[in-house]
Amino acid sequence: MSDVDALLLDLETHLATSVSEDSIARARRNFSYLGHAKIPFLVPDSVKKAVAAEVNELLDVGSVRRDVSFKETDFSPRRMRNVRRKEIAEFGTIIPEVYKSAKLLQGLAQIAGEPVHPCPYEPEQYVITCLEKDGDTHGWHWDDYSFAVVWVIETPPIADGGFVQCVPGTTWNKSDPQINRTLVKHPIYSVELFAGDLYLMRTDTTLHRVYPVANGTRKIINMGYASTQNLTMELSHETMDGLWAEPETVEVS
Numbered sequence: 478m479s480d481v482d483a484l485l486l487d488l489e490t491h492l493a494t495s496v497s498e499d500s501i502a503r504a505r506r507n508f509s510y511l512g513h514a515k516i517p518f519l520v521p522d523s524v525k526k527a528v529a530a531e532v533n534e535l536l537d538v539g540s541v542r543r544d545v546s547f548k549e550t551d552f553s554p555r556r557m558r559n560v561r562r563k564e565i566a567e568f569g570t571i572i573p574e575v576y577k578s579a580k581l582l583q584g585l586a587q588i589a590g591e592p593v594h595p596c597p598y599e600p601e602q603y604v605i606t607c608l609e610k611d612g613d614t615h616g617w618h619w620d621d622y623s624f625a626v627v628w629v630i631e632t633p634p635i636a637d638g639g640f641v642q643c644v645p646g647t648t649w650n651k652s653d654p655q656i657n658r659t660l661v662k663h664p665i666y667s668v669e670l671f672a673g674d675l676y677l678m679r680t681d682t683t684l685h686r687v688y689p690v691a692n693g694t695r696k697i698i699n700m701g702y703a704s705t706q707n708l709t710m711e712l713s714h715e716t717m718d719g720l721w722a723e724p725e726t727v728e729v730s
């Protein structure tokens with residue numbers, strides 16, 4: 478059996494035998510009213526370690542530095558280094574397999590309260606993000622697809638930023654995003670994260686950002702997933718296409 482097959486078996490066994498009904502029920506409740514839930518219990522340590530090692534390797538192989546902003550999100554800053562889906566799919570082994578694990582999708586669906594599907598638009602399936610320079614941030618935005626699972630590989634202590642903030646129950650009008658209006662109208666939840674954490678977010682109806690980092694590094698992989706409704710919708714991809722574009726075509730703010 479290959480290493481990847483052994484890890485997938487670990488993942489499936491863990492999901493079948495080591496995830497309690499209680500932790501699923503608690504995450505489902507949080508997800509439904511906070512727009513996000515921590516779900517570190519869904520994945521065994523062996524898989525977290527392998528994913529973290531692959532993220533670190535891929536960041537050394539081929540990443541692109543970004544400093545961009547988009548009118549569709551009121552020019553919120555996006556300052557980061559990324560490895561895109563194309564390079565992850567080409568050079569990664571474990572990440573592409575974990576992403577499409579049917580058992581993982583079932584676990585996520587239990588928490589989401591509805592089916593969770595791989596993203597039909599490949600560039601938005603997964604991306605690695607590294608915030609490493611002072612002021613690096615993934616500023617306020619919504620995602621095109623309904624769900625994201627973020628795996629936290631490394632994060633600075635809370636005093637140095639890198640935590641997630643989110644505003645559930647909000648929707649994205651791409652031609653008039655009104656980010657500041659949304660922020661003053663709704664409560665903002667701030668979430669401290671640690672290496673080894675995973676969280677599930679309802680990213681199309683939860684405005685979210687990563688608080689700027691200072692004196693430290695924050696590495697994550699974001700896996701994007703679609704709702705059943707997404708599969709039959711016409712979705713545009715301006716900000717994500719801009720974010721993950723070839724460097725020559727990146728529109729610098």
Ligand SMILES: O=C(O)CCC(=O)C(=O)O
Nearest residue numbers: 615620627641687697699
């Ligand atoms: O880094 C995070 O925790 C969130 C990332 C994110 O929102 C995104 O990649 O769209």
Ligand SMILES: [Fe+2]
Nearest residue numbers: 619620680685
């Ligand atoms: Fe996002």
